[in-house]
């Protein structure tokens with residue numbers, strides 16, 4: 001079992017992943033401190049909490065967990081002078097298929113995450129914080145627990161941190177194998193010791209009402225690491241990285257049919273899909289052609305290799321022009337992927353070549369969602385299972401006339417009718433696969449002698 | 454059901470992580486008991502409920518919801534193979550079959566959902582969803598150990614490590 005060696009690609013700009021796979025780097029605090037670790041914490045403790053929030057707002061940082069919501073705005077929902085206790089939760093559930101970035105931070109650079117968390121807690125005045133880590137990361141949980149002990153030993157966590165008067169406790173909380181625990185309100189229910197049933201909105205943000213009915217900030221692992229870097233260089237400097245409204249770097253996780261899959265830290269919007277696939281990931285396997293890409297975790301709508309997209313781009317002189325672009329030209333950032341009808345999501349890029357059967361691929365995805373629906377809402381619980389049963393029977397040769405349209409209509413009847421965004425997450429793959437590869441679905445129904453589709 | 458002193462100490466310590474609500478300690482307690490006993494018996498479920506001043510149903514509904522908890526023993530060595538897209542494209546279905554073949558597990562017997570056990574109880578195999586390592590697909594876990602980029606040929610040698 002070869003340990004896959006990973007030297008950063010020249011196109012990368014490693015900030016959050018600076019220490020990942022670094023020679024001689026170990027996850028203990030001595031190594032971190034030797035490298036200048038916890039200096040940003042010291043700097044932050046000498047700032048006003050409100051100043052840190054302002055820097056994060058100025059940085060333009062958008063959440064890296066999936067939705068891309070501006071981090072500073074979320075923090076801003078905490079009312080000044082709030083009398084209830086405030087909590088912060090690090091979302092380390094990392095379970096969106098195709099996503100594998102937080103794993104490396106947790107295992108190789110836990111102190112970077114802790115430092116980002118402590119700074120964030122100080123900024124929003126949280127005195128109790130949890131890292132909700134997926135159950136299948138037992139080693140990661142141990143590494144984080146050890147890191148917390150080490151940080152306590154140095155006075156970075158606990159009472160009166162570095163003489164600042166600020167108290168904070170951080171605990172690791174392990175999940176137990178359910179994807180829905182990544183959804184922030186499901187996560188909170190889970191942390192309260194209940195089934196992880198997502199909460200009915202409004203309130204739209206746990207920042208209004210979260211853990212134990214108190215204001216709670218939930219942020220992804222990568223987002224919290226970005227905060228540390230923002231404190232180092234300032235919000236305005238950070239905002240110069242990447243592109244307007246898509247600032248900073250992003251950790252992209254590429255898997256599937258490329259020569260060199262892996263993780264890459266790139267300026268947000270700094271590369272196009274074509275550059276990512278062909279230059280950075282070494283292109284497709286010999287003799288293969290690109291067929292489809294899922295650009296932001298399995299929930300993101302699939303992109304077909306030969307699609308043309310009409311997008312509006314802003315010229316430097318302020319005028320906008322409409323351009324027609326192909327898949328290779330899509331910039332990998334929040335706004336560009338939204339403009340082509342998909343999303344940047346969690347940064348998980350799944351590449352499929354022309355050897356792949358799209359009905360098979362969708363069935364695999366449908367099995368995931370059918371298994372992971374929490375079951376609270378009828379459209380999601382029943383619909384996700386329906387969709388999976390239909391794709392399974394198409395594959396088994398038992399396709400029925402009208403299956404393709406039934407599949408699409410099942411998906412259409414889930415999205416927008418559920419308690420949480422899982423509804424969209426499970427509908428989008430089916431809507432996009434059936435919409436864009438309709439012929440392949442029809443071919444399966446006609447295999448069974450049915451021509452109508 | 455006997456709780457050794459060391460475990461009892463860890464249980465009491467973990468409850469202190471949740472100063473606002475003891476109920477939050479339910480998952481960590483279930484993890485600790487499952488690690489110790491191999492699975493969660495009715496007795497263990499009732500014990501956790503009493504410890505946290507809850508009704509047994511409050512704990513049972515967690516055990517039946519979360520995929521990692523189980524109410525009957527698995528094999529001495531438990532193998533989890535990732536089933537999801539990137540791993541499936543890299544051959545994880547064939548990998549699961551290879552584990553079954555070499556561990557002498559029949560897929561039709563004793564399977565609850567996607568979980569299968571060898572007759573001697575030494576190994577069990579289960580399909581799980583994306584393990585967040587899709588770049589090194591296919592991946593699996595044996596007990597708490599993680600293995601990436603494995604192929605069918607690695608299976609006998611892997612099983613040898615777990616006796």
Ligand SMILES: Cc1cc2nc3c(=O)[nH]c(=O)nc-3n(C[C@H](O)[C@H](O)[C@H](O)COP(=O)(O)O)c2cc1C
Nearest residue numbers: 063064065091093094095182183184219220223421
């Ligand atoms: C079904 C579902 C699953 C999710 N899974 C994760 C996850 O595994 N990790 C994560 O950070 N966010 C996940 N999210 C997003 C969270 O709800 C939340 O938006 C995020 O943790 C906020 O952090 P951020 O603003 O730093 O991105 C998921 C959302 C949904 C709807």
Ligand code: SF4
Nearest residue numbers: 374376377380418420
């Ligand atoms: S949409 Fe699905 S996952 Fe979300 S609350 Fe409803 S049933 Fe549960």
Ligand code: FES
Nearest residue numbers: 535540584586587
């Ligand atoms: S699909 Fe197997 S680890 Fe993600």
